[in-house]
Amino acid sequence: MMPSVASCLLAAAAAAWSLASTTTASSDNDTDTLVTQQIDNHPYPYDFPQLGANGTDIFPMRLCNGFKLEEASIDEIQVELKSGKLTGVQLLECYFERIYQLQPYLNAVLQYNPDAMEIAKVLDEERQRGIVRGPLHGIPFLVKDNIASKDKMETTAGSWALVGSVVPRDAHVVYRLRQAGAVLLGKAALSEWADMRSNDYSEGYSGRGGQCRNPYNFTVNPGGSSSGSGVAVTSNQVPFALGTETDGSVINPAERSAVVGIKPTVGLTSRAGVIPESTHQDSVGCFGKTVRDATYVLDAIYGIDPRDNYTFAQEGKPPRGGYTQFITKKSVLKGAVFGLPWLSFWQYNDPTQNAQLVELLDLIRSAGATIINGTELLSYKDIVDPQGWNWDYGTQRGYPNESEYTYVKVDFYNNINSYLAELNNTNMRSLEDLVQYNIDNVGSEGGLPGVNPAFASGQDGFLASLATKGIMNETYWQALSYCQRTSREDGIDAALHSNGHNLTALLVPPDFGPTYQIAAQAGYPVITLPAGTNKESKMPYGLALMGTAFSEATLIKYASAIEDLQVSSNTPWKRTLPTWSGYLDRNIPLINA
Ligand SMILES: *[C@@H]1O[C@H](CO)[C@@H](O)[C@H](O)[C@H]1NC(C)=O
Numbered sequence: 147m148m149p150s151v152a153s154c155l156l157a158a159a160a161a162a163w164s165l166a167s168t169t170t171a172s173s174d175n176d177t178d179t180l181v182t183q184q185i186d187n188h189p190y191p192y193d194f195p196q197l198g199a200n201g202t203d204i205f206p207m208r209l210c211n212g213f214k215l216e217e218a219s220i221d222e223i224q225v226e227l228k229s230g231k232l233t234g235v236q237l238l239e240c241y242f243e244r245i246y247q248l249q250p251y252l253n254a255v256l257q258y259n260p261d262a263m264e265i266a267k268v269l270d271e272e273r274q275r276g277i278v279r280g281p282l283h284g285i286p287f288l289v290k291d292n293i294a295s296k297d298k299m300e301t302t303a304g305s306w307a308l309v310g311s312v313v314p315r316d317a318h319v320v321y322r323l324r325q326a327g328a329v330l331l332g333k334a335a336l337s338e339w340a341d342m343r344s345n346d347y348s349e350g351y352s353g354r355g356g357q358c359r360n361p362y363n364f365t366v367n368p369g370g371s372s373s374g375s376g377v378a379v380t381s382n383q384v385p386f387a388l389g390t391e392t393d394g395s396v397i398n399p400a401e402r403s404a405v406v407g408i409k410p411t412v413g414l415t416s417r418a419g420v421i422p423e424s425t426h427q428d429s430v431g432c433f434g435k436t437v438r439d440a441t442y443v444l445d446a447i448y449g450i451d452p453r454d455n456y457t458f459a460q461e462g463k464p465p466r467g468g469y470t471q472f473i474t475k476k477s478v479l480k481g482a483v484f485g486l487p488w489l490s491f492w493q494y495n496d497p498t499q500n501a502q503l504v505e506l507l508d509l510i511r512s513a514g515a516t517i518i519n520g521t522e523l524l525s526y527k528d529i530v531d532p533q534g535w536n537w538d539y540g541t542q543r544g545y546p547n548e549s550e551y552t553y554v555k556v557d558f559y560n561n562i563n564s565y566l567a568e569l570n571n572t573n574m575r576s577l578e579d580l581v582q583y584n585i586d587n588v589g590s591e592g593g594l595p596g597v598n599p600a601f602a603s604g605q606d607g608f609l610a611s612l613a614t615k616g617i618m619n620e621t622y623w624q625a626l627s628y629c630q631r632t633s634r635e636d637g638i639d640a641a642l643h644s645n646g647h648n649l650t651a652l653l654v655p656p657d658f659g660p661t662y663q664i665a666a667q668a669g670y671p672v673i674t675l676p677a678g679t680n681k682e683s684k685m686p687y688g689l690a691l692m693g694t695a696f697s698e699a700t701l702i703k704y705a706s707a708i709e710d711l712q713v714s715s716n717t718p719w720k721r722t723l724p725t726w727s728g729y730l731d732r733n734i735p736l737i738n739a
């Protein structure tokens with residue numbers, strides 16, 4: 147056996163080197179131990195997936211210094227760290243080892259932080275001196291590659307166009323996680339430019355990162371655009387990750403990866419240092435295996451940041467002491483009153499999935515909650531496309547002045563130029579430059595339709611934005627105010643108060659995209675919980691809680707209560723481990739199923 151691969155930071159190099167050795171080494175009776183210890187004569191089951199294996203056995207996770215790290219919660223990891231049975235450095239090595247095992251298959255990591263070991267070491271030393279910064283001390287994490295880190299790593303939104311660019315500073319959220327003692331392990335794969343660039347594309351693909359795949363089914367859309375964040379957490383490559391959302395990019399990959407996703411109210415988490423899409427809707431969100439894990443992350447990153455004036459809106463809103471105190475048990479479901487906007491969303495969701503979700507709703511009811519059917523958004527007929535997610539539905543109805551895409555296109559043109567203006571060491575200064583780059587590098591960046599199978603429509607999203615020249619005209623303002631009104635007071639708030647009720651939250655099926663889409667337009671929070679898997683595709687789906695602006699404390703409270711109910715009741719409608727279905731499949735584009 148070769149020594150622990152994890153002790154080597156240069157993963158790719160190490161892997162290539164040991165494979166090369168394997169092909170020339172021929173016998174068990176070599177006596178040069180330098181050579182023999184590099185030979186892997188026991189490839190199964192940890193280093194190679196064995197043909198014919200199935201289920202979780204395909205990619206088992208090694209014990210970490212005797213500790214079962216797979217599926218361990220952040221609290222459970224902290225117990226090990228506190229007892230001294232595991233150091234932060236060892237923990238990081240175990241996660242690197244897991245990443246090396248899975249990277250050729252899932253491709254969820256875009257880049258490793260070469261300083262991660264050093265950071266973990268410093269945090270171990272702090273702990274030895276009695277300093278523990280909080281629940282994330284020594285815990286490794288990934289951030290989506292559109293979140294700036296002022297270190298040795300690139301920040302590129304998955305595009306070759308930004309390779310080499312030097313960011314001015316850490317994104318606020320990254321800075322805050324460093325302060326909380328978390329260990330930035332690397333950058334997570336994503337759909338390039340967070341899906342702003344194209345309207346017909348392979349989800350989870352980027353020119354720089356290639357195709358990220360979902361461990362429940364390798365041939366279908368893994369969820370995006372924070373694909374790597376969801377995939378890495380569900381496959382135990384990191385305990386938590388950050389993603390970003392403009393319209394679904396946290397909730398969608400979280401629910402398709404059977405993890406908890408928190409998309410906060412726009413303005414609760416600073417977007418400063420995040421490659422933008424729309425200032426009106428962008429939000430940084432959290433991925434964890436449990437509500438508690440994800441909430442630890444939210445507590446570390448929320449707050450006012452002078453560099454993002456949307457964060458001033460939270461003044462006085464977050465509960466004193468943060469959100470973790472709201473994590474609770476199923477008993478609080480007694481007295482909760484949830485609403486089901488059935489006609490608005492549920493009626494359009496997959497019926498087989500609905501039948502399973504209704505069993506989960508029955509369970510929630512049996513725990514003492516009241517669930518009121520028919521709590522609708524007043525405007526659902528105009529704003530919800532029965533076919534599914536569609537951010538240009540207004541235009542398709544004949545009203546560009548009532549379409550989300552109308553203002554997102556304009557915002558992107560302006561917001562990306564502001565982001566680029568702060569970069570050093572790049573020739574990319576405008577959306578025009580990015581469009582030209584994608585044409586000049588068409589083979590890898592698919593700047594023209596039909597060249598790169600992952601970007602079937604080329605860069606039509608960029609071109610649509612370019613055509614607006616960022617002009618905020620009458621149509622823009624009408625569309626913005628229409629989408630905000632119909633999703634807020636005539637939308638989610640109306641549903642929360644339908645028939646004079648004061649609902650605790652709305653329960654919705656996030657696999658039907660318009661759920662998180664309407665919350666995105668409103669800038670309102672969503673939490674998704676794993677809720678089961680689809681029999682045919684093997685793909686997970688979630689149950690989501692929606693509420694009004696800055697209602698995170700309520701959503702976290704009831705999401706954790708439902709999660710407790712799921713775990714304690716033995717229901718099948720909860721988080722399950724990856725099944726690795728089709729793990730040798732590599733076709734692009736992925737199918738939307
Ligand atoms: C093992 O060593 C013996 C003695 O040196 C040699 O004859 C034999 O060919 C070796 N076997 C292999 C498979 O290399």
Ligand SMILES: *[C@@H]1O[C@H](CO)[C@@H](O)[C@H](O)[C@H]1NC(C)=O
Nearest residue numbers: 198199200201202203204725
């Ligand atoms: C997985 O393999 C085991 C042992 O070979 C077998 O008993 C089981 O039925 C298989 N499960 C599936 C889902 O194929």
Ligand SMILES: *[C@@H]1O[C@H](CO)[C@@H](O)[C@H](O)[C@H]1NC(C)=O
Nearest residue numbers: 312313314315567568569570
């Ligand atoms: C860019 O580089 C210049 C010269 O080194 C420096 O003064 C400036 O602060 C840098 N700007 C950013 C945004 O890092």
Ligand SMILES: *[C@@H]1O[C@H](CO)[C@@H](O)[C@H](O)[C@H]1NC(C)=O
Nearest residue numbers: 413425454455456457458459
């Ligand atoms: C934030 O600042 C920009 C530019 O100064 C301004 O146009 C915008 O209205 C401000 N937004 C908020 C929410 O304060």
Ligand SMILES: *[C@@H]1O[C@H](CO)[C@@H](O)[C@H](O)[C@H]1NC(C)=O
Nearest residue numbers: 486488489493504507519520
């Ligand atoms: C909710 O009401 C609709 C009719 O509006 C009905 O079709 C659906 O089955 C109901 N759902 C539940 C969970 O009761």
Ligand SMILES: *[C@@H]1O[C@H](CO)[C@@H](O)[C@H](O)[C@H]1NC(C)=O
Nearest residue numbers: 613614615617619620621622
């Ligand atoms: C506003 O600009 C868009 C292009 O971005 C254009 O389609 C629309 O007609 C313009 N509206 C007005 C009122 O000029």
Ligand SMILES: *[C@@H]1O[C@H](CO)[C@@H](O)[C@H](O)[C@H]1NC(C)=O
Nearest residue numbers: 545546547548624625627628
């Ligand atoms: C959009 O334009 C149509 C006319 O084409 C108008 O009837 C409608 O009221 C406008 N919508 C908004 C939100 O202003």
Ligand SMILES: *[C@@H]1O[C@H](CO)[C@@H](O)[C@H](O)[C@H]1NC(C)=O
Nearest residue numbers: 642643644645646647648649
């Ligand atoms: C809902 O809340 C409002 C304002 O707090 C209150 O006036 C009303 O009585 C409440 N309705 C119900 C059904 O509890």
Ligand SMILES: *[C@@H]1O[C@H](CO)[C@@H](O)[C@H](O)[C@H]1NC(C)=O
Nearest residue numbers: 363366682683684727728739
């Ligand atoms: C992946 O999902 C597709 C679409 O539902 C399905 O046809 C296919 O059988 C699934 N793949 C595997 C290996 O289960």
